[in-house]
Amino acid sequence: MHRAASLAAAVRRGADRWLFRIGAPETAPIRLTQRRIYVLPTRAGLGFAAALAVMLVTSINYNLSLGYGLVFLLGGAATASIVHAFRNLLGLSLRPGRCEPVFAGEAAGFRLLIDNPRPSRRPALRLRAHGQVGAFELGPSTESTVVLGCPTTRRGRLPLGRSVIETTWPLGLIRAWSVFVPDADCVVHPSPEAAAPPLPDDGTEGAGTSASMRDGDDDFAGLRAHRSADSPRHVAWKALARGGPMLTKQYSAARGGDLLLAWSALPGHLDDEQRLSRLTAWVLRAEQDGRHYGLHMPNTRIAPGHGHDHRDHCLRELALFGTTAGDMEQRP
């Protein structure tokens, strides 16, 4: 069973390389030219063809000249719809947009910027990737952002990978599609441990209590000059309202000093993913509590810091731990 599945995947990769001439991610923008648009009838199209065949035989049997006419007109319109479907994709150019990092288990929102240079609407388009389908349309002469939500299961770098843009417009009888691999990926953070133990304090695990964490926000320590990364919650609005400079209120945690989240300090019975999960939960909580925290991983160290950028830096480190960029495709 498994062997059959992997064989099917190999055949598909071979077909992709040979038939659709795709392999490694392409650099933007990807322009849909005549060479990379394919057309085949849909199941409804085959049904329509069968119905036309029956109608043709009826016309022959009863010598219905107008019957021939009707069949040929419908056949002609269906044939023309091949070109119409093809034209609906022709000339589009796609480039990957930014993709916000997500936690494993959430949907990764891949953005594609699709430019329609033609001064007419492109109706009824669909985007498929990772087994997900999304319908959209493009206005005349505009570039639009299309978002495809893909579920994530594991941390790491999730590439958008083999994607298909397709349409069955205008009659639903013909499907025109194009396969492409955009250079787009999404960083998937480890999912935070659901019931993580409290933050370790002073580098020793398990010493902190819930009460001591709450104190961290309340213990006013002084003011310093505002930095752009500072949370607006900590701006000294009163001082600002009095006409003073923009200042940030500093708090100190109950136990004072910086919080160090270390891989090595975690209990030995946790495996790698569990460790990453717990560290993720701690990073989030430490950031929420306004603590200064650092991250010590087996091969990198992130000095204590604070703020969104710092948090994202830490989460990214956790997400990509033990992976080399690009080969973490989750689903072939």
Added chain:
Amino acid sequence: MSAAAAGFVAMLKRGAAAGRVPAPALDRRQGLWLLAAAALTVVPHGLWLPPWIHALCLLLLAWRGLILWQGTRPPPALLLLAVAAAVAAGVRLEFGHFFGKDPGVALLALLLGVKLLEARAARDIRAGVLLCLFLQLALFLENQSIAAAAMALLGTLTCLGALVALADPAGSVREHVRSATLLLVHGLPFLLVFFVLFPRIQGPLWGLPADAFSASTGLSDTMTPGSISALGNSSAIALRAAFDGPPPPPAQRYWRGPVLADFDGRTWTAARFAEADTPFYRPVGRRLDYVLTLEPHNRRWLMALDYPGEAGPLVRFASDHQALSARPVQSRSRFALSAYPDAPVGTGESPTVLAAATRLPAGSNPRSRELAASLAAGAASHAEILERVLAHMRAARLRYTLRPPLLGAHSADEFLFDSRSGFCEHFASAFAVLMRAAGVPTRIVTGYQGGEINPVDGYLVVRQSDAHAWAEVWLAGRGWLRVDPTALAAPERIADGLAAALGAEDALPLMLQADMAWLRGLRHRWEALSNSWNQYVLGYNPERQRELLANLGFDYRSAAKLAGLLAGISALLLLGLYAWASWQRRTSDPVQRAWERFSTRMARAGLGREPWEGPLAYGDRLAEALPDQADSLHAICAAYARLRYGAVQAGDRQLRTLQKQMKGIRIQ
């Protein structure tokens, strides 16, 4: 590239099943499109469907309309099943069976109504569209007129519109109409090419249901008083003829149908006659060549002009001098025929035929027999008896009318002595009874008499209202002579047609009334158009296709060559469509077009505009490269920026100024 507002288009939901588009619920407009297609398809079937079935179809459609209007849920499946079963039972009751064309089409029409009511998903719409298309084809079984074709074209457009609306639910109705029309227009060349070149096969491929050709009017092989006058009100066309030379005068336009020789006192019936590939007389004298286009009547009679001579294949001749088709005429057919109006026929008629032509049932029409005996007394020859009978009928002041009174068992007696008014069949029948009673071989010939030349296309048109009955008398040495007793009472009938012969009290069919001249002119035009339609579109059969291809210098017999030709032309058509698809106007904005033309011209001088370059920066760079025209280059770029991005809409005058300035730039 005009990267305008980058709109957030759609946040996509996860599909219920991976890789499948979840079936979207149908919206109201999709339902309305299908309803329109169904209505356009079903309404013309009212011409032939039993009224209650048609009414039920329309009722089902109206029900669907109500559901769409109110936005309520479709009726439950169980109710629909009950409706479908009731409908099937009704069709069974109406037609007595399910097999055959008529009950089949009736069922299909009702099924469409039921299908519409349960339409919930895209699949149902597609099934509905296919049903509509089948029903349009079914309409052609009944009617292939220009009007039917126009209706079908409109129906097809609506069906395509329904499919487009299904594929593009977000589009406006106008866009749906536009897409469907464009598809239809692009399909037309395929229609023309395939219509002409697709190898035509003479059907049927297999046995047709018994009722395949039921709906035809015309003469029958029996004649009772009133059977022909029933046709007098029908202006339906029976046949058309195109003569090689001038057409014969009206008095010679006798189109010969069934010859009736057996009489039971009231009904004349056709006798059996021998058949051969050549006429049963020696064709001599004047010859008329013509092409007959016969409307289908599901009989073998050709209604050829008296007396039919040499003809093309598939035409046979009976010993009663009728021309017959090898097979019943089930579709409008063309026959190349000839006629010898002056040839003597039946000079050597067999004694059995002559004996049968004097037979009268015992006890019928006693008064006529008495009269015949008195007329025949002392006559030297059959010719003299004929003279006396004709003289008597002329003197009897019989009246010619389209509405004769009903007659009883002794129809000839009642006509000659009591009612004294009748239509051609009364005249012919009474005459034949008198002649037979006097011992002269006489028989009835039914067919058509007269016809009208359509001044628009020159065709002679014969209608059902031209149906006629006359008699033939056999005289030794002269054979069968045509005698038309109607001419005694109403000579105008023969010379000028039915309208001239009838009295004022006879209500004429509208088209035959004299004061409707303009209407007749209009009808002539319309019928000439219909005739061309019949000849060139509906009459395009294997034979005509062979002729046409031979004229084009193409060897028809090679099917492979024909298929190759079809494939080649189709490929050319597709190539044309492909060129249309690839051709693309960059923009519809004239300012932008002028600007792009200008940039392209500059690019030829090595001063192309970079994609990131704004118009003012571009202007600076151009001015630097062409310092002698710096001012006008600055002006052009500034004007473009103002027209393109400024708040004011570009007017014609400003656009013209810009174009003039652009033209003024000289590059080496």
